[in-house]
Amino acid sequence: MAEVVFDQASRIYTPGAKPAVDRLDLTVADGDLVVLVGPSGSGKSTALRMLAGLEPIDAGSVRIDGRDVVDVPSKDRDIAMVFQNYALYPSKTVAENMAFPLKMRGMDKDERAQRVRQAAEMLGLTEYLDRKPKALSGGQRQRVAMGRAIVREPQVFLMDEPLSNLDAKMRVQTRAQIAEMQNRLEVSTVYVTHDQVEAMTMGDKVAVLANGQLQQYATPPELYDRPKNAFVAGFIGSPAMNLLDLPRSSSGVTLGGVEIPLPRDVSDAAGSRDKLTIGIRPEDWVLESTDADSSTVVKAVVDVVEELGSESYLYAHLADDTSTSVVVRGPGRVKVRFGDPIAVRPNPDALHVFDAETGERLP
Amino acid sequence: MTATLEERPAAPENAGGKPAIDKAEGWRRRGPLLPALIFTIIVTQIPFILTLYYSLQSWNLVRPGSQEFVWFSNYGDVFADSQFRTVALNTVIMTLGSVLIAVVLGLLLALLLNRQFAGRGIVRTLLITPFLITPVAAALLWKTVLLDPTLGLINFVLTPFGGSGTEWISQFPLASVMAALIWQWTPFMMLLLLAGLQSMPTDQLEAARVDGASAWSTFRELTLPHLRRFIELGVVLGTIYLVNIFDQVYMMTQGGPGVASANLPFYIYQRAFLGFDIGQSAAMGVVVVILTLIAANFALRLIFRSFSGEQEAA
Amino acid sequence: MAVTTSTPPDTQEPAAPPEPRRQKRSAANVWLGVVAWIVGIAFFFPVFWMVLTSFKQETDAYTTTPKIIFEPTLEQYEGVFSAGVGPYLVNSVIATVFSTLLVLLLGIPAAFAVSLRPVKKTQDVLFFFISTKMLPVVAVIVPIYVVVNQIGMLDNIWTLVVLYTGMNLPIAVWMMRSFFLEVPGELLEQASIDGAPLWRTLREIVLPIISPGIFATALICVIFAWNEFFFAVNLTAANAGTVPVFLVGFITSEGLYWAQLSAAATMAALPVVIAGWVAQNKLVQGLSFGAVK
Numbered sequence A: 001m002a003e004v005v006f007d008q009a010s011r012i013y014t015p016g017a018k019p020a021v022d023r024l025d026l027t028v029a030d031g032d033l034v035v036l037v038g039p040s041g042s043g044k045s046t047a048l049r050m051l052a053g054l055e056p057i058d059a060g061s062v063r064i065d066g067r068d069v070v071d072v073p074s075k076d077r078d079i080a081m082v083f084q085n086y087a088l089y090p091s092k093t094v095a096e097n098m099a100f101p102l103k104m105r106g107m108d109k110d111e112r113a114q115r116v117r118q119a120a121e122m123l124g125l126t127e128y129l130d131r132k133p134k135a136l137s138g139g140q141r142q143r144v145a146m147g148r149a150i151v152r153e154p155q156v157f158l159m160d161e162p163l164s165n166l167d168a169k170m171r172v173q174t175r176a177q178i179a180e181m182q183n184r185l186e187v188s189t190v191y192v193t194h195d196q197v198e199a200m201t202m203g204d205k206v207a208v209l210a211n212g213q214l215q216q217y218a219t220p221p222e223l224y225d226r227p228k229n230a231f232v233a234g235f236i237g238s239p240a241m242n243l244l245d246l247p248r249s250s251s252g253v254t255l256g257g258v259e260i261p262l263p264r265d266v267s268d269a270a271g272s273r274d275k276l277t278i279g280i281r282p283e284d285w286v287l288e289s290t291d292a293d294s295s296t297v298v299k300a301v302v303d304v305v306e307e308l309g310s311e312s313y314l315y316a317h318l319a320d321d322t323s324t325s326v327v328v329r330g331p332g333r334v335k336v337r338f339g340d341p342i343a344v345r346p347n348p349d350a351l352h353v354f355d356a357e358t359g360e361r362l363p
Numbered sequence B: 001m002t003a004t005l006e007e008r009p010a011a012p013e014n015a016g017g018k019p020a021i022d023k024a025e026g027w028r029r030r031g032p033l034l035p036a037l038i039f040t041i042i043v044t045q046i047p048f049i050l051t052l053y054y055s056l057q058s059w060n061l062v063r064p065g066s067q068e069f070v071w072f073s074n075y076g077d078v079f080a081d082s083q084f085r086t087v088a089l090n091t092v093i094m095t096l097g098s099v100l101i102a103v104v105l106g107l108l109l110a111l112l113l114n115r116q117f118a119g120r121g122i123v124r125t126l127l128i129t130p131f132l133i134t135p136v137a138a139a140l141l142w143k144t145v146l147l148d149p150t151l152g153l154i155n156f157v158l159t160p161f162g163g164s165g166t167e168w169i170s171q172f173p174l175a176s177v178m179a180a181l182i183w184q185w186t187p188f189m190m191l192l193l194l195a196g197l198q199s200m201p202t203d204q205l206e207a208a209r210v211d212g213a214s215a216w217s218t219f220r221e222l223t224l225p226h227l228r229r230f231i232e233l234g235v236v237l238g239t240i241y242l243v244n245i246f247d248q249v250y251m252m253t254q255g256g257p258g259v260a261s262a263n264l265p266f267y268i269y270q271r272a273f274l275g276f277d278i279g280q281s282a283a284m285g286v287v288v289v290i291l292t293l294i295a296a297n298f299a300l301r302l303i304f305r306s307f308s309g310e311q312e313a314a
Numbered sequence C: 001m002a003v004t005t006s007t008p009p010d011t012q013e014p015a016a017p018p019e020p021r022r023q024k025r026s027a028a029n030v031w032l033g034v035v036a037w038i039v040g041i042a043f044f045f046p047v048f049w050m051v052l053t054s055f056k057q058e059t060d061a062y063t064t065t066p067k068i069i070f071e072p073t074l075e076q077y078e079g080v081f082s083a084g085v086g087p088y089l090v091n092s093v094i095a096t097v098f099s100t101l102l103v104l105l106l107g108i109p110a111a112f113a114v115s116l117r118p119v120k121k122t123q124d125v126l127f128f129f130i131s132t133k134m135l136p137v138v139a140v141i142v143p144i145y146v147v148v149n150q151i152g153m154l155d156n157i158w159t160l161v162v163l164y165t166g167m168n169l170p171i172a173v174w175m176m177r178s179f180f181l182e183v184p185g186e187l188l189e190q191a192s193i194d195g196a197p198l199w200r201t202l203r204e205i206v207l208p209i210i211s212p213g214i215f216a217t218a219l220i221c222v223i224f225a226w227n228e229f230f231f232a233v234n235l236t237a238a239n240a241g242t243v244p245v246f247l248v249g250f251i252t253s254e255g256l257y258w259a260q261l262s263a264a265a266t267m268a269a270l271p272v273v274i275a276g277w278v279a280q281n282k283l284v285q286g287l288s289f290g291a292v293k
Helices: A044-052 A094-104 A109-123 A138-151 A168-185 A196-202 A220-225 A230-235 A264-270 B003-007 B023-054 B073-080 B082-113 B120-132 B135-146 B153-161 B173-198 B202-210 B215-242 B247-252 B264-274 B278-313 C020-054 C075-082 C086-115 C122-133 C138-150 C157-181 C185-194 C198-227 C230-235 C243-254 C258-278 C280-287
Strands: A004-011 A021-028 A033-037 A059-064 A079-082 A156-160 A188-193 A205-210 A213-218 A242-247 A252-255 A258-261 A275-280 A285-288 A298-307 A311-318 A321-331 A341-346 A352-355
Touching: A004 A044, A021 A044, A021 A059, A021 A188, A021 A205, A021 A213, A033 A044, A033 A196, A044 A059, A044 A079, A044 A156, A044 A188, A079 A138, A079 C185, A094 A109, A094 A138, A094 C185, A109 A138, A138 A168, A168 A196, A188 A196, A196 A220, A205 A220, A205 A230, A213 A220, A213 A230, A230 A242, A230 A275, A230 A352, A242 A252, A242 A321, A252 A275, A264 A352, A285 A321, A298 A321, A321 A341, B023 B278, B023 C086, B023 C122, B023 C138, B023 C157, B073 B082, B073 B278, B082 B120, B082 B173, B082 B215, B082 B264, B082 C020, B120 B173, B120 C020, B120 C258, B120 C280, B135 B153, B135 B173, B135 B247, B135 C020, B135 C243, B135 C258, B173 B215, B173 B247, B173 C020, B173 C280, B202 B215, B215 B278, B247 B264, B247 C243, B264 B278, B264 C138, B264 C230, B278 C138, C020 C258, C075 C258, C086 C122, C086 C157, C086 C198, C086 C243, C122 C157, C138 C230, C157 C198, C157 C230, C157 C280, C185 C198, C198 C258, C198 C280, C230 C243, C243 C258, C258 C280
Parallel strands: A033 A188, A033 A205, A079 A156, A156 A188
Antiparallel strands: A004 A021, A004 A059, A205 A213, A242 A275, A252 A258, A275 A352, A285 A341, A298 A311, A298 A341, A311 A321
């Protein structure tokens, strides 16, 4: 068990080019599960591999339990990793796969067998211990890879998209299993995924990366409620937050001819900017009657309706500006269809306001 | 490719090391390569450098002490030699003719074998056998059992059509040798092109079927372009292997009558080991190398293309 | 994708498609199958005839109308042995086995170095190897003869062992490289996290994965070495001659005895035909330097 610290850690593939990981600062508290999430090319996997010792740390440092590991080879970092494709040794049985890291550390045979047995019980693999990986299903292979990590009793678990090769149902099931197991073992875990749902459901804290840089590092509710910039705002949440570039008016901004007032602290922070990026989550619209006065509601025309049963999402464009599209959450069994007019009003207390140039949150 | 894999560099050389591999590590990595490299240089390159050197000398083995430096006069003699020109032409006909026919036949066979039918594995095994037969034994087989004018199977089969009694080896020496070569190399082309056909993504073929393409237009528009690389590779590899053919010529015709069926390897052999003219045969060897280099240039490019394609995929 | 995971075994086999609709298609397939069988038999027939003839009496072999029914005999094989094929067989075995072992000994580390732990000049080295295969043998036979003669190694089987190693090494390096590259990188990374030293990773993890490939490579080297004739005929005589050399001498002396010739040719070809049948799936990969799988 240990605290993991990235301290200005960088990975530069080609000197002079943009670093793959750019001065990353991140602290994983002891026993936490931290998810690194971001689009492809964001550097999340590279960061994990730097921690694993599979990529060199070109600048800055990485510390595990207070020890700088920059020059420590993988095997001496006291970590265990679960790979995307599981990396099971094809010539070894399940039991041999799980025992291999222990054998390499010179643990005696009886203890090895006992630990493997325990892990297998925990993961429901007992009856498969003598099988070769190729005789297992995808989900079973995934569990063997987990088992091989668990038996090590390492200071840190590293997981690189461990669920991406599973089908949707299996993924949800295994997601819960991993989170539950990690809670029980209380081993600090760094988990990489491109799936923001995985990130939000599993992480004690989530680090959002883009272009090699850390965008925000926070708990899931905080990420959702107070995204630090427009990128995080658009990345977290599904369907994504509506991000609209709107002109300033006297008391706020205007959207489709409707004046949207901004809270005092926001408009103070906005200063003299004549444009702002306004973020409105789909659930933060209020559906109004289409008869309402057009100076208080925004009129839009529905393009697509996604009916999910308990709720629905309306994809629409503004009536007087067809190039601006919005997503609005509505109730289940909504009666509107393609081409119908709707009227919406943003909930003024749930607005996210960003600088239109830098994307930084205001205030 | 999934998102995370794209972030990683393709080469595994970044795994577990510093970006700039330090000197000691560099040698540790190169070390396992050196024995093979040094061995290959000694066995293949040094003799070739000696060939270059000998080609500038007048040297006949049966006249000891005759060795002297003559600059390029051997090359002059080689190009003035009308037999050499005939032999060079024979080599081109024999090599390209056999390769092209083998590729066409190989393609037809590959298309046949790319379907499901009972005993496909056995048929494939039967088909590749000619390629495996020791070339000397294969040549012997053709010379006697198949092409013998009175007792050969070919004339026996042709008798009902009034074709008996043809003296294949003496009347058509070059064609006879080529027939043996084609019989041996068609299976190789078939295997290569079959590998090509089987690497064809099935979803493309299914898409074509859904799009309503006929079998012929699917073949022409999708299969053939996909096979192009394999056909080119077959032509180039076949050329490289067949330009060196010696066994069949030696066994079936001894290059005769005259030099009617001799190719460059056989002619050089004659000059070196029957005529003992080291200088001239070395000069001819150099000429062959230059000709081969031209073909090899294409080959290297082709293989490099496959090679870098594979790198992308890795 | 570098790593492929085969489909889990718990997926069900799809049920057999309904029969009637496929009838037209399969009728064509049956006919083309018959054509394939005919062509296959035609290609194989000379080989079959050679083997058949080797079991005939000379009187049965030497007929204007080919004989299929006859009383088989092993007399011809006895004849080949009494003509002294024994030492030639031994030479062929020595040249083949030792050159193949040497190829593996030199080639496996080299293939490992150029695939799993490449350095900057790796590609140059790879293309050097391949370019040596494009150098015609005739261009080097003269100096090889002169040098071998000068160091007194003419008609010595170890000369052939060395030359055959040089001949097969480039193919083997390229071929084995392509097998090494098929080892998923994640496995090696996992092994390094698990703390396995390099040699253990190689022995316990890499080798089991690539051993079928190494076996196929060895078989292809065996085929080439066994069949080689040019070096053998030029550099050996009575002491170190290999089976193809024996065959040539045999023809000149036994020109008219077809049955016995067939027996000798069958003996020469049989080992490599079997090796080739075993290695047939990897033949193309070897001959195309790993460019085609």
